[in-house]
Amino acid sequence: MANQEELIPIYIMGKRYDVPASLTIMKAMEWAGYTLVRGVGCRGGFCGACATVYRIKDDPKLYFGLACQTVVKPEMYLGQIPFFPAKRASYDITKLEPIAATLFTTYPETLRCLGCGTCTKACPQELNVKGYMAAAMRGDITLVANMSFDCIMCGLCAARCPAEEPQYNIAILARRLYGRYLAPRSPHLAERVEEIQSGKFDAEIQNLKSLDFNALKERYSAREIEA
Amino acid sequence: MTYTPEMLENIKQVEATRSQRLHQTFPAMSLEERTKLLNTFHPDYIKESMREIRIGVEKGSRMPNELADVVEGRPHIGADFDLSQPEFETDVLIIGGGGAGASAALMAEEAGAKVTIVTKLRFGDANTMMAQGGIQAADRPNDSPAIHYLDVIGGGHFDNFPDLVEALVKDAPQVIAWLEQLGVMFDKTPDGTMMEEHGGGTSRKRMHSARDYSGAEIMRTLRDEVRNRPNITVIEFCPAVELVADKQGRVCGAVLMNLETERYFFTRAKVVILSTGGGGRLHYQGFPTTNHYGATADGIAMAYRLGAKLAFLDTMQYHPTGAAYPEQILGLLVTEKVRGLGAQPVNIKGEQFVYPLEPRDVEAAAFLRECKERHLGVVTPTGQHAVWLDTPMIDLLHEPGTIEKALPAMVRQYKRFNIDMTKVPILVYPTLHYQNGGIAINADCETNIPGLLVAGEASGGVHGRNRLMGNSLLDVCVFGRRAGLTAGRYYKDAKPGEPTLAHLETWKKQRDEAGISTPLRSPILLPDYSRKG
Numbered sequence: 001m002a003n004q005e006e007l008i009p010i011y012i013m014g015k016r017y018d019v020p021a022s023l024t025i026m027k028a029m030e031w032a033g034y035t036l037v038r039g040v041g042c043r044g045g046f047c048g049a050c051a052t053v054y055r056i057k058d059d060p061k062l063y064f065g066l067a068c069q070t071v072v073k074p075e076m077y078l079g080q081i082p083f084f085p086a087k088r089a090s091y092d093i094t095k096l097e098p099i100a101a102t103l104f105t106t107y108p109e110t111l112r113c114l115g116c117g118t119c120t121k122a123c124p125q126e127l128n129v130k131g132y133m134a135a136a137m138r139g140d141i142t143l144v145a146n147m148s149f150d151c152i153m154c155g156l157c158a159a160r161c162p163a164e165e166p167q168y169n170i171a172i173l174a175r176r177l178y179g180r181y182l183a184p185r186s187p188h189l190a191e192r193v194e195e196i197q198s199g200k201f202d203a204e205i206q207n208l209k210s211l212d213f214n215a216l217k218e219r220y221s222a223r224e225i226e227a
Numbered sequence: 228m229t230y231t232p233e234m235l236e237n238i239k240q241v242e243a244t245r246s247q248r249l250h251q252t253f254p255a256m257s258l259e260e261r262t263k264l265l266n267t268f269h270p271d272y273i274k275e276s277m278r279e280i281r282i283g284v285e286k287g288s289r290m291p292n293e294l295a296d297v298v299e300g301r302p303h304i305g306a307d308f309d310l311s312q313p314e315f316e317t318d319v320l321i322i323g324g325g326g327a328g329a330s331a332a333l334m335a336e337e338a339g340a341k342v343t344i345v346t347k348l349r350f351g352d353a354n355t356m357m358a359q360g361g362i363q364a365a366d367r368p369n370d371s372p373a374i375h376y377l378d379v380i381g382g383g384h385f386d387n388f389p390d391l392v393e394a395l396v397k398d399a400p401q402v403i404a405w406l407e408q409l410g411v412m413f414d415k416t417p418d419g420t421m422m423e424e425h426g427g428g429t430s431r432k433r434m435h436s437a438r439d440y441s442g443a444e445i446m447r448t449l450r451d452e453v454r455n456r457p458n459i460t461v462i463e464f465c466p467a468v469e470l471v472a473d474k475q476g477r478v479c480g481a482v483l484m485n486l487e488t489e490r491y492f493f494t495r496a497k498v499v500i501l502s503t504g505g506g507g508r509l510h511y512q513g514f515p516t517t518n519h520y521g522a523t524a525d526g527i528a529m530a531y532r533l534g535a536k537l538a539f540l541d542t543m544q545y546h547p548t549g550a551a552y553p554e555q556i557l558g559l560l561v562t563e564k565v566r567g568l569g570a571q572p573v574n575i576k577g578e579q580f581v582y583p584l585e586p587r588d589v590e591a592a593a594f595l596r597e598c599k600e601r602h603l604g605v606v607t608p609t610g611q612h613a614v615w616l617d618t619p620m621i622d623l624l625h626e627p628g629t630i631e632k633a634l635p636a637m638v639r640q641y642k643r644f645n646i647d648m649t650k651v652p653i654l655v656y657p658t659l660h661y662q663n664g665g666i667a668i669n670a671d672c673e674t675n676i677p678g679l680l681v682a683g684e685a686s687g688g689v690h691g692r693n694r695l696m697g698n699s700l701l702d703v704c705v706f707g708r709r710a711g712l713t714a715g716r717y718y719k720d721a722k723p724g725e726p727t728l729a730h731l732e733t734w735k736k737q738r739d740e741a742g743i744s745t746p747l748r749s750p751i752l753l754p755d756y757s758r759k760g
Contacts, residue, residue: 033757035755037464037753043519044559046440046636049348057310093409145412150635150636176451178410178412179448198466199742204371
């Protein structure tokens with residue numbers, strides 16, 4: 001299919017290749033002959049390995065996307081940022097408190113954010129990064145956690161930030177603080193863990209394990225399905 | 228809108244029957260009906276797609292042709308590779324940086340071990356990261372681990388290893404609690420109650436989720452925690468190419484390859500955990516796959532050369548709902564949570580043709596039948612078959628906005644191609660998703676080879692011949708943790724002897740005797756997608 005299709009020029013790190021117009025950036029690079037090692041991961045938009053920066057000829061604007069999810073455009077100049085050395089703090093989550101000061105002491109640079117919004121423009125997930133950084137500066141951990149939830153930690157925000165913030169690392173700290181300390185606890189879960197530890201289901205499971213094929217089949221077919 | 232005029236016309240048929248279908252669900256199949264359908268339409272049952280392995284401890288057992296080629300392949304190095312100067316030594320070497328490897332590392336480190344994770348791509352670039360729908364655990368009052376047990380073993384065609392199923396279902400609630408303590412944000416109602424849905428083949432609603440980033444949320448949290456632990460070292464872009472045992476046959480390290488410099492080197496360890504995942508990138512029968520770039524069955528090939536027993540590698544999972552259109556996302560996952568929330572598969576007449584939540588193998592086979600035998604599927608401009616998945620139903624069944632809130636990754640994926648799945652249905656077709664079997668393990672993740680533990684998709688037994696949705700994220704956590712605990716007990720007394728690659732001599736002899744001269748280098752490490760010429 002790809003062979004009969006219209007070819008368009010793209011520039012991979014400055015070098016011109018003519019590639020089928022329907023391909024994603026990642027597949028276009030492979031079509032051009034590259035065997036990818038860096039800048040490729042899940043190929044499905046979840047891992048953030050293929051963060052890509054591009055420009056279109058004569059257009060001064062920088063654009064951002066995931067190579068596995070973005071279709072090529074004519075006269076696209078592209079470069080990948082498979083690794084960016086953003087700061088990551090080390091911490092013991094069990095010893096932290098879910099309060100504003102934790103964000104500020106773990107990442108003092110949080111308060112340096114200029115609110116310029118360059119991060120938001122760079123986010124391939126179209127998250128409101130500037131917005132969650134504003135929430136971080138107010139110490140609103142719950143809001144940071146929820147606003148940043150769809151982050152794939154590709155690092156493009158940090159790569160573009162004039163204040164040198166590691167936004168995505170600040171965000172995961174907030175999410176972990178929220179998940180561990182602030183999210184309401186499920187009463188059933190703790191009960192069930194205790195029941196299992198006390199051996200409540202052991203006899204029933206031993207019984208199931210001892211059943212022969214036909215008896216097990218019968219039990220399976222007779223299950224009631226919750227509506 | 229990216230849909231063709233023909234597709235847009237056909238969508239009217241789907242819309243015409245929607246209000247009537249909202250409160251009518253196609254009946255589920257009996258076990259007999261399932262068997263008949265699978266025998267005729269499931270890809271595993273196509274005889275010429277598999278062959279017998281010609282050498283090794285499982286000689287004569289069947290697996291997909293592409294996997295057999297890799298398993299019988301030619302090792303990267305010879306038995307004369309120099310093992311005298313290990314590059315580094317560690318207590319526990321974990322090969323593979325997905326959910327199982329990360330879970331194992333945390334538990335082994337807590338037991339006092341010095342741990343090293345080596346991973347082919349980046350830490351966390353793994354199928355765990357891509358799992359969307361959720362993780363099962365029987366924690367609601369109307370549910371129990373015993374009911375979960377029945378669902379798992381029936382879904383697996385009653386062939387699962389019972390001890391492994393018991394471990395899976397009994398550890399499940401504890402795993403959810405452990406993940407919460409690490410900071411995973413599960414979907415909850417305001418009072419803290421977990422929001423739980425059905426998955427294919429479940430008899431209770433026990434699918435815990437984190438929107439449709441369930442695996443990503445678990446993986447990034449585990450990864451963050453691993454990076455906080457001073458006694459765990461992570462080495463990226465460094466896959467293993469061979470396991471190394473001592474003269475008594477105990478595994479005592481591995482030969483690794485720096486993927487960027489292509490330099491090979493030896494590392495010593497007291498115990499090795501394989502958590503290398505599956506092999507979707509071998510594209511069995513030419514199927515597209517949901518799997519990440521590095522899913523090339525490396526662990527199976529390495530362990531088998533050393534004599535590891537295998538289980539159920541003649542069954543692969545084809546996820547019923549891979550994206551079938553547009554072409555750019557062909558084969559990518561459309562999470563089962565879409566059906567869990569109520570979307571129905573329908574044909575070109577707008578009719579239901581299967582219960583939406585059969586176990587995956589059955590559901591996939593029903594899609595293939597609808598397209599190939601009944602010719603009631605859509606055919607896209609590239610000739611790809613597909614059926615409709617009626618996503619707008621979800622907001623009608625729940626409340627407006629549910630799709631955007633519960634399935635943000637899916638909505639985003641389709642929006643990138645100008646398809647609004649909250650308003651129009653999407654096109655799906657089965658895609659290669661999961662390796663149901665693998666290296667045979669017991670409930671402590673031990674194999675028949677001393678010093679070698681396996682966890683996650685690389686292992687076999689817990690899912691029998693078919694895994695249910697939500698039991699894979701559970702598997703990687705349950706058995707990853709168990710492997711870490713076993714390693715934590717084992718390393719203290721392990722005194723490995725002199726390392727040797729003698730098994731490669733035996734392997735070469737077996738290949739020669741069987742007349743296997745294929746040059747395919749194994750493990751292959753990465754699929755080759757670059758255009759030649």
